[in-house]
Amino acid sequence: MRNDGRKLDQLRNVDIVTDFTIHPEGSVLITVGNTKVICNASIEERVPPFMRGEGRGWITAEYSMLPRATEQRTIRESAKGKITGRTMEIQRLIGRALRAVVDLQKLGERTIWIDCDVIQADGGTRTASITGAFVAMVIAVGKLVEKGKIKELPITDFLAATSVGIDAELGEILDLNYIEDSSAQVDMNVIMTSTGKLVEVQGTGEEATFSRAELNQMLDLAEKGISSLIGHQKEVLGDLAVHVLENINKQEDSK
Amino acid sequence: MRNDGRKLDQLRNVDIVTDFTIHPEGSVLITVGNTKVICNASIEERVPPFMRGEGRGWITAEYSMLPRATEQRTIRESAKGKITGRTMEIQRLIGRALRAVVDLQKLGERTIWIDCDVIQADGGTRTASITGAFVAMVIAVGKLVEKGKIKELPITDFLAATSVGIDAELGEILDLNYIEDSSAQVDMNVIMTSTGKLVEVQGTGEEATFSRAELNQMLDLAEKGISSLIGHQKEVLGDLAVHVLENINKQEDSK
Amino acid sequence: MRNDGRKLDQLRNVDIVTDFTIHPEGSVLITVGNTKVICNASIEERVPPFMRGEGRGWITAEYSMLPRATEQRTIRESAKGKITGRTMEIQRLIGRALRAVVDLQKLGERTIWIDCDVIQADGGTRTASITGAFVAMVIAVGKLVEKGKIKELPITDFLAATSVGIDAELGEILDLNYIEDSSAQVDMNVIMTSTGKLVEVQGTGEEATFSRAELNQMLDLAEKGISSLIGHQKEVLGDLAVHVLENINKQEDSK
């Protein structure tokens, strides 16, 4: 039995609140167990200098934790004057993942800024950030369509993320909380689309290794969890979800 | 008439939620109109190096805004690698204000870290931070009493803050929202106790001046607003509020 | 009796030397008791990017102390690689105060840089900086009039600053030196014009509070001290002071 009573292949409770704050174009509060992340999407009507004039859009992400999102207070990165390697890795991961399901050509020369601010942490903050950020991004981009700035929703598929790992006693488990994450021998973050395509796989043995069979079992668990997370996304996205499904079908047809 | 329909001496709607997140010793979400601030209080069992061995406690504060707390996205201070002058001023102000109503001797050699993170901004973020932080601090310190680490609650009075200002057409107004704040000729932040004592007065004419009569009218408004804010604090603090009132009475008696 | 033999409402000796160094457009050495500040004003023929094209000028200030301006050597901010919160607060205060008595429209699209460098400190360095910087600024702007770059002196009033405070034994006192400042219960910086208008009031109780009656008594003292400081300014400004007085009269007439 897992420390919080879950089955090995069971996600924690998931809740996605939209329109969480009033200013951002897309604003989401995602809750996965005790992990809570505010995911805001902002539209900027220009791209970074290195992309100007190419007619394509860009998506970039920033990630931060409130000092007391954690059990022990952590020092603010602004107070330290620099961003940790962990934060940089996560920011790059979020941006890269979202770009995999956006047609940047159709987005046009504008930037979507994703801000993921963890207000409460209990493991899986980067995967919750991605799952929530996808919803905030679709809402923000939906407003561009509404205002007639772009003709169609440039989202090619749903996208969600979860963590899987190997526990010394339990074996492969889905959606690790903080205690499980701290003691796991192998930790893997998986980002997938609704059509079962992989966007990112990051499996890591900290002072340990894993076999290809174990890798496959972890991927099976991740696929199951992500499918459920995308179910939650579809529910809160409503009409926008329908548009994304239409986009997926069009791509299938054109193959 | 004010832009949001309020009377000149009317506060915006105030709401104070306690136990907002699970990790901090004191965790509050304060809402003043459209301004929302998470105020967390953390206890650290030691003081900064310059105070060691003196047997007194310390209170220090940090303040930050989420990038999309504002209408336009603002760059993270961690990304810039340095803290702005505005943030530094506010952090110092919050810490100084709270120290005015804490008996640092009775607190003992420990530090209270106050983290004020604005998740939605519409003017008055620093005063809302102080009003909310007071509640978070009392709750955190109350737990020290509960655990027997200190004998009595070292809080000497209630403390709240609001802004007042002078509008070119309306004259003196209470609790300015962002639009009012942007156009006010004079802006003043006032921090007061429940016994009507001033803790801090910061009146500023940006490219303007003000007379002593105007100063007095602004202070009258502030006094009224702060009295109401302290009413909200008493309500959510319950038994802890009773302890603070007893402390106030003891001080009166000993005079 | 005060620690240096002064009466409660007595300023320290004041001396303002103009043309202190040869390069700046306005260069002043102000001495207030043992506090000595070099105040230089520089004219730059453009404004910061965010103000370009508006036809208005800007005034900005920087403040620093030599490492041995103080009893104990303090580390240089350049060596630390960042500016302290205290310095930022003072810089913002000086700039804001001076802008209150300058018609930025008439100044035209140029920036006045104020550099206040404390070479010897004994309390009241920020208020001495403001009082000295006003003189340096008027001299520098006077040269713009002399060269025909602007038609009339865009200075709307005199401006000076002093500190007042409450001593546990002596009560309200004017112009605190370092020892008085260290032990005062309440410390207040007041910036006023020659016509008795307030530009900035910053009253602070560090681990203490003050009543509105005490606030008023401190303001009375400040008014007296500032009036005397403006007398010194008029003396060294000569003809330029006459121009400022004419400007004040014109404003009075036009009311």
Added chain:
Amino acid sequence: MRNDGRKLDQLRNVDIVTDFTIHPEGSVLITVGNTKVICNASIEERVPPFMRGEGRGWITAEYSMLPRATEQRTIRESAKGKITGRTMEIQRLIGRALRAVVDLQKLGERTIWIDCDVIQADGGTRTASITGAFVAMVIAVGKLVEKGKIKELPITDFLAATSVGIDAELGEILDLNYIEDSSAQVDMNVIMTSTGKLVEVQGTGEEATFSRAELNQMLDLAEKGISSLIGHQKEVLGDLAVHVLENINKQEDSK
């Protein structure tokens, strides 16, 4: 056909020079095609503060490129005053990977610093760094055994890394050079031991996705390449390789 004439499953030419410079405890120049990295291992007789007193060792890595390791000159990170996210990711990856094959308990309270400096880059610099750093580390640790500071070589297995990817026309390919890397739809870095265990898998679709079948084909290629790289390592490690093989056998036996 690939742009440099290789077969899809063919590594580039590999060369590992030991004792490349005189000062480090382990010094290696690894060449993989046109990619050349100096990998130095240094022994420090203490661990970072957070690990003191635990009796375990630590391995940490730093990575950098000479400005003209690349076709276009890149700005030094020391000149920019900060390390990029890419560098941080790579540094963390190298350290984590090496720790997976070291018995930190047997290493004792000392730190192995790995410095990977790329002097010429043509794709795969992070995987070449890991493959070369393993050799430098084993040589450095071997000297600890030689000097009697530790009893036996605390290396549990061989470790090497390579990149695999998916080319739009060619499909899955092994050991991408810079041009291949720039145009690949999917890029994956794989770190494995001689016993076929995975230490790290990082597969990324930049604006693309991949199926689990493709993932498996890439892993097959990686396994083949890493087996060959470990062959090179064994050759240059000589007697030390024998020790590692003995360690592997002991582990097998004890299962």
Added chain:
Amino acid sequence: MRNDGRKLDQLRNVDIVTDFTIHPEGSVLITVGNTKVICNASIEERVPPFMRGEGRGWITAEYSMLPRATEQRTIRESAKGKITGRTMEIQRLIGRALRAVVDLQKLGERTIWIDCDVIQADGGTRTASITGAFVAMVIAVGKLVEKGKIKELPITDFLAATSVGIDAELGEILDLNYIEDSSAQVDMNVIMTSTGKLVEVQGTGEEATFSRAELNQMLDLAEKGISSLIGHQKEVLGDLAVHVLENINKQEDSK
């Protein structure tokens, strides 16, 4: 004829004011032509970590210019957040030069901090800093003798510095002002003792070269100028100068 009417081998007017400010152990204002530098010496009763327990003292220097010390305002290094290469070079030069005439053993485990702050610049600020800093240092160290902290003045010789250079038309010239320095083909800073010993020679051709004959003529000029500067130092040092002379004689005798 030189641009300010001086002869080729003529120093500018020199003035050394002692006790310039009240707090430092040694405080000097040195004026060389239009160059003015405040040189303060502070005694700290400990040495940097790398020297602890060796029983020897240390001398270190910091150098800075007020923003309007120059014709055009220069940005503060504290505002930029880093120290320029030029400042670093000068700081290292001043410290190294002073250490050449102090018996660090006799100074004991304490640090002398030298702060050179240029308030007005017209060429030769680093050499004026050294000449003035020597006087401030001797005064500060003299107070250690006075208080009985050390037995005898640990100063082994006088030390002064000047610049020499080669002008395209005039040839070798002594003590270059800013205009001369800007157009000189070769610029050389020379630091010497009263006994004609060289402490530092830094000759630089910027886009030019110089012969050994020219080097020797410049050294002749420098020797003459430094002899005169040391005359000024002796005058203001009074009794302390007598002590230094006695130290020089003792060394001569012991040879």
Added chain:
Amino acid sequence: MRNDGRKLDQLRNVDIVTDFTIHPEGSVLITVGNTKVICNASIEERVPPFMRGEGRGWITAEYSMLPRATEQRTIRESAKGKITGRTMEIQRLIGRALRAVVDLQKLGERTIWIDCDVIQADGGTRTASITGAFVAMVIAVGKLVEKGKIKELPITDFLAATSVGIDAELGEILDLNYIEDSSAQVDMNVIMTSTGKLVEVQGTGEEATFSRAELNQMLDLAEKGISSLIGHQKEVLGDLAVHVLENINKQEDSK
């Protein structure tokens, strides 16, 4: 006898490898005894902002050491987030020295970036950097001539550097290794052309002084060593050396 068996006026073994890496326009590995430096020259087709439109070129240098170039590992400047004073001094010195033998007018509006990266250090890294950088620069500039971008080689003379010093027992010595450098009383770096002209002389007594006679003996040694170093440069430069010699002759003739 010197610690490595050399005569007082003997250089260490010198080796200059050209085309050391493939990307830079000029790439050199210089070996002087155990000191090894990679010197790369890059051509950028523009000059820094402050020089634009003047029709002249620019040469700038950066210098760094690998962490284990030294006996003890040194911390990376990129990890510290700032460049040391020593590095800044050396970078400025290399750039300034090379500019003395380049006709910047003939170079045209382009920048030559020199990167000197020390991979193994045993004293004299800055002088080896200059000697090697000269070769890399000539090769890079030679390619501009080859491609017809400039008409003739804008190099006016050969340039090399060495160190000389005074040992307490041996007296004046040439080309100090690390052990000699650490114990020398006086250390001097000399940069000269093939025609015996001085470009830079930096003689320093660390806690010591030196006479003009000693200065002259050190310069004699330096002249001898530099002549030999320039011999090595001529050898590896081949035809390019012939062009430089022709340039020198033309200048002689035109006198």
